[in-house]
Amino acid sequence: MKKxxxxxxxxxxxxxxCKKDKEEETPTSGSEYTLIKKxxxxxxxVVELLSKTTTLEIGYSNLFVRVKDFAGNIVDDATxxxxxxxxxxxxxxxxxxxxxxxxxxxxxxxxxxxxxxHSGQGDWELTVMVDGDSVAFPVNVLDSKAGTKxxxxxxxxxxxxxxxxxxxxxxxxxxxxxxxxxxxxxxxKQTMMDFPAVEDLTIVMDPQMTSMGHGSPNNISPSNAGxxxxxxxxxxxxxxxxxxxxxxxxxxxTIVSGAYIDILF
Amino acid sequence: xxxxxxxxxSINTDEMKKSIIICAFLLGGSLAxxxxxxxxxEQNYKEIIIQGQQxxxxxxxxxxxxVSTDKLLSTTPGITLIKRGNFALEPTIRxxxxxxxxxxxxxxxxxxxxxDRMDPISSYIEPTNLEKIQLSxxxxxxxxxxxxxxxxxxxxxxxxxxAPKSISGKVGAGYQxxxxxxxxxxxxxxxxxxxxxxxxxxxxxxxNYYAAxxxxxxxxxxxxxxxxxNLRIALNERNTLSLDYIQDEGYDIGYPALTMDVGFAKAYIxxxxxxxxxxxxxxxxxxxxxxxxxxxxxxxDTKRPAEMISMHMDMPGTSRTFGMFSKAKYLLSRKHIxxxxxxxxxxxxxxxxxxxxxxxxxxxxxxxxxxxxRTAGLNLTDTWLVNSKTRISFGGRAEMNFSDITTDIxxxxxxxxxxxxxxxxxxxxxxxxxxxxxxxxNMSLFGGVNYAQRPPSLQEIYGFYxxxxxxxxxxIGNPDIENEASINGNLGLDLKYEQWAVSVEGFVNSxxxxxxxxxxxxxxxxxxxxxxxKQFDNIxxxxxxxxxxxxxxxxxxxxxxxxxxxxxxxxxxxxxxxPYIPPFKSVNSIQYHLxxxxxKLEHVxxxxxxxxxxxxxxxxxxxxxxxxxxxxxxxFSFKNQRALHAEIGVENIFDTPYxxxxxxxxxxxxxxxxxIRTTFVF
Numbered sequence: 048m049k050k051x052x053x054x055x056x057x058x059x060x061x062x063x064x065c066k067k068d069k070e071e072e073t074p075t076s077g078s079e080y081t082l083i084k085k086x087x088x089x090x091x092x093v094v095e096l097l098s099k100t101t102t103l104e105i106g107y108s109n110l111f112v113r114v115k116d117f118a119g120n121i122v123d124d125a126t127x128x129x130x131x132x133x134x135x136x137x138x139x140x141x142x143x144x145x146x147x148x149x150x151x152x153x154x155x156x157x158x159x160x161x162x163x164x165h166s167g168q169g170d171w172e173l174t175v176m177v178d179g180d181s182v183a184f185p186v187n188v189l190d191s192k193a194g195t196k197x198x199x200x201x202x203x204x205x206x207x208x209x210x211x212x213x214x215x216x217x218x219x220x221x222x223x224x225x226x227x228x229x230x231x232x233x234x235x236k237q238t239m240m241d242f243p244a245v246e247d248l249t250i251v252m253d254p255q256m257t258s259m260g261h262g263s264p265n266n267i268s269p270s271n272a273g274x275x276x277x278x279x280x281x282x283x284x285x286x287x288x289x290x291x292x293x294x295x296x297x298x299x300x301t302i303v304s305g306a307y308i309d310i311l312f
Numbered sequence: 313x314x315x316x317x318x319x320x321x322s323i324n325t326d327e328m329k330k331s332i333i334i335c336a337f338l339l340g341g342s343l344a345x346x347x348x349x350x351x352x353x354e355q356n357y358k359e360i361i362i363q364g365q366q367x368x369x370x371x372x373x374x375x376x377x378x379v380s381t382d383k384l385l386s387t388t389p390g391i392t393l394i395k396r397g398n399f400a401l402e403p404t405i406r407x408x409x410x411x412x413x414x415x416x417x418x419x420x421x422x423x424x425x426x427x428d429r430m431d432p433i434s435s436y437i438e439p440t441n442l443e444k445i446q447l448s449x450x451x452x453x454x455x456x457x458x459x460x461x462x463x464x465x466x467x468x469x470x471x472x473x474x475a476p477k478s479i480s481g482k483v484g485a486g487y488q489x490x491x492x493x494x495x496x497x498x499x500x501x502x503x504x505x506x507x508x509x510x511x512x513x514x515x516x517x518x519x520n521y522y523a524a525x526x527x528x529x530x531x532x533x534x535x536x537x538x539x540x541x542n543l544r545i546a547l548n549e550r551n552t553l554s555l556d557y558i559q560d561e562g563y564d565i566g567y568p569a570l571t572m573d574v575g576f577a578k579a580y581i582x583x584x585x586x587x588x589x590x591x592x593x594x595x596x597x598x599x600x601x602x603x604x605x606x607x608x609x610x611x612x613d614t615k616r617p618a619e620m621i622s623m624h625m626d627m628p629g630t631s632r633t634f635g636m637f638s639k640a641k642y643l644l645s646r647k648h649i650x651x652x653x654x655x656x657x658x659x660x661x662x663x664x665x666x667x668x669x670x671x672x673x674x675x676x677x678x679x680x681x682x683x684x685x686r687t688a689g690l691n692l693t694d695t696w697l698v699n700s701k702t703r704i705s706f707g708g709r710a711e712m713n714f715s716d717i718t719t720d721i722x723x724x725x726x727x728x729x730x731x732x733x734x735x736x737x738x739x740x741x742x743x744x745x746x747x748x749x750x751x752x753x754n755m756s757l758f759g760g761v762n763y764a765q766r767p768p769s770l771q772e773i774y775g776f777y778x779x780x781x782x783x784x785x786x787x788i789g790n791p792d793i794e795n796e797a798s799i800n801g802n803l804g805l806d807l808k809y810e811q812w813a814v815s816v817e818g819f820v821n822s823x824x825x826x827x828x829x830x831x832x833x834x835x836x837x838x839x840x841x842x843x844x845x846k847q848f849d850n851i852x853x854x855x856x857x858x859x860x861x862x863x864x865x866x867x868x869x870x871x872x873x874x875x876x877x878x879x880x881x882x883x884x885x886x887x888x889x890x891p892y893i894p895p896f897k898s899v900n901s902i903q904y905h906l907x908x909x910x911x912k913l914e915h916v917x918x919x920x921x922x923x924x925x926x927x928x929x930x931x932x933x934x935x936x937x938x939x940x941x942x943x944x945x946x947x948f949s950f951k952n953q954r955a956l957h958a959e960i961g962v963e964n965i966f967d968t969p970y971x972x973x974x975x976x977x978x979x980x981x982x983x984x985x986x987x988i989r990t991t992f993v994f
Binding site for chain 2: 224226259261262263265282284285286287288
């Protein structure tokens with residue numbers, strides 16, 4: 048009887064200690080960001096490129112920069128800039144960006160790059176400029192999973208056929224059946240190196256389940272939210288592959304017809 | 313109830329066929345109330361007795377046990393069946409169906425699991441399970457749910473304690489040539505002074521059937537078995553305990569009128585019942601039942617040729633119901649009998665669809681997004697024996713319904729078409745009064761009024777792209793839908809003389825907030841080839857009216873001529889005709905009884921139904937038809953009450969091509985068919 052009691056007691060202790068170990072193993076901070084690349088500028092600043100995802104994927108990518116001085120102190124007053132560059136061999140081009148700004152809470156410079164292509168189509172290099180110096184990170188951008196398309200480049204419609212627009216799905220998203228809030232961005236390809244955000248467009252959205260040939264009701268087409276962002280609601284009546292079709296209208300003129308984003312969940 | 317089939321001695325009940333039995337009940341009811349100590353039924357309450365002690369015509373049982381439940385229902389005035397295949401026909405009462413009527417098994421609530429209404433609960437019950445089928449065309453105190461159109465209760469056969477024979481039973485088999493249809497069944501009872509056990513089983517299998525001119529109706533096959541058991545234990549003189557279990561499994565069931573068949577349809581039905589009876593106490597009886605049932609249903613399109621289906625789909629569904637009721641009969645005075653019932657149940661529905669396109673990834677959705685309903689209700693009925701001529705039965709039901717969605721994915725699905733909360737509470741119920749006035753020995757007048765409300769079904773609240781083949785639309789639920797309400801009046805007259813009897817009854821059912829589908833133009837259909845999407849919604853008004861007329865004539869005691877006629881007329885708020893309304897239908901028979909032989913010639917006919925709203929409800933006119941059936945029965949009696957019943961019949965003698973108005977997709981019904989059945993009783 049006594050033996051059993053001791054055995055039971057030790058079991059409880061063992062269980063308790065196991066539990067404690069586990070709790071300790073779970074890191075509470077730092078895991079949110081993955082270090083993508085790290086380098087030191089000519090002016091001795093350590094520049095770390097971070098992401099909330101473990102790998103970089105085509106499309107809208109929030110990117111974070113941590114700047115430290117040589118002693119390891121956070122630098123919070125640097126001027127940080129992104130310059131992405133796609134080298135396709137015969138040509139080079141950049142892509143839409145949001146220049147990083149310092150966030151005192153995360154102690155990171157937070158910015159965004161739209162990777163319009165994946166590394167299978169050429170080589171991406173992201174130049175991070177810090178206070179006039181710069182480091183160049185070759186980055187590997189993966190394609191999104193088969194059946195999805197999170198960014199597209201579209202020629203202008205009709206009289207605007209010389210123009211090019213980039214339509215990008217804003218990440219992250221967590222699709223579920225039913226009504227989903229979501230955002231897209233629209234940029235114009237001004238030059239190979241300049242992709243300004245396009246504001247004040249009217250967007251008409253039509254989600255379709257292409258393999259079944261039906262749409263869904265009660266969608267709210269994305270509307271202008273400033274700085275190239277458009278917020279809307281999309282209704283997925285079932286899981287599967289959805290295509291969100293967009294027409295972009297500027298003051299009554301359709302400037303892009305047939306832009307689309309492909310979703311699979 | 314027990315004496316409700318009481319008939320005059322001039323009518324030899326042994327000779328009656330089932331349509332006549334119904335007529336007899338109509339007549340019997342008027343006499344029964346004279347029996348002070350019984351709670352006999354209203355005139356608008358009918359029973360088809362299949363077996364058991366109440367059954368007077370034992371010869372008929374042999375046939376009834378082998379025909380399908382659908383067949384038994386189809387010859388009842390007021391009931392018409394919606395047909396989607398050669399199996400699982402869905403009953404309608406006077407133009408009302410599904411959530412508008414209550415369909416119960418021994419008072420137990422049970423709900424089909426199929427989103428396309430392939431499995432009305434009558435498909436999970438076989439005549440071998442049943443003592444009788446009870447039809448009411450208006451609310452009454454026995455119902456365990458709210459309805460605007462009465463209901464059907466399948467009363468289960470109970471083992472008989474202290475039966476004359478300790479071991480008794482029936483075994484039988486039958487064959488029908490048309491669909492190569494076989495059925496074989498057995499029921500066995502072991503009875504002692506303290507307890508009795510009844511077990512029954514039936515197996516049915518049919519190939520495709522043939523319409524007139526030997527036109528094969530593809531995908532009309534089915535196979536099923538059903539087994540039931542009832543154990544009754546007499547705890548003491550006044551208390552008995554009863555355990556019921558039924559398992560029913562169907563496989564490979566074709567639905568020629570639909571785009572998919574059924575891989576399997578299974579039901580598990582269980583109940584435990586306590587009965588208290590005291591024949592000289594004021595508290596005359598108390599019946600309390602706890603029950604659980606589960607339906608597992610899976611549609612199947614793999615048997616269909618590839619060109620018929622756009623893509624492969626799996627559409628399984630489940631329905632789980634548990635609940636209880638307790639009802640008591642209390643004699644308030646010599647003139648007042650009070651019936652009180654409390655009941656509660658919970659039903660959980662889940663239906664999903666997974667689609668597998670040739671190109672692209674598989675798609676998944678919930679078509680009934682895990683809806684749940686909890687219902688609690690109270691019924692009160694007073695039967696007032698005013699004087700020797702007049703009886704009035706009045707009462708009501710109050711019911712509370714809580715509906716909700718129980719899973720996250722279900723809640724998310726609802727956001728597709730509804731912004732508000734899934735959870736909702738409703739109140740519904742009815743008040744009713746029915747009176748019978750016996751004007752003379754041969755004549756009685758009966759009538760009543762009631763006001764009833766029913767809550768929308770879970771499908772009508774939460775349904776998500778439920779395809780209706782009749783109007784070729786996908787249906788979406790509507791959480792804001794109002795209760796459907798109706799004011800119903802009925803009036804009838806019974807005449808009964810030595811050699812003939814007539815019963816005529818008319819009804820008017822005036823609806824407000826009638827529930828139907830309203831086109832949602834902005835929605836696109838999910839089902840390929842559908843014409844659009846409708847949402848369940850209320851229309852202001854609808855009116856159903858009609859009646860039944862039965863006549864029976866016995867010019868000589870061996871000969872019986874009868875005619876059962878029903879008619880329903882229904883219009884919506886615009887004056888357009890409502891769907892699922894049967895035209896005038898008439899079943900007429902001549903029966904001749906010669907010693908152990910019994911001959912029956914039957915005519916079944918319906919007039920054309922041209923009262924259709926093709927635009928709004930998708931129905932087309934249906935032509936009239938007339939059929940003739942003929943049957944001969946021979947009974948052999950042996951020692952110790954053993955008997956053999958043999959029957960040969962021809963159905964649709966002239967191989968007439970026809971379909972009925974409620975047959976989905978106008979699929980032709982069975983042509984010429986030869987039937988042979990034998991049953992041995994011991």
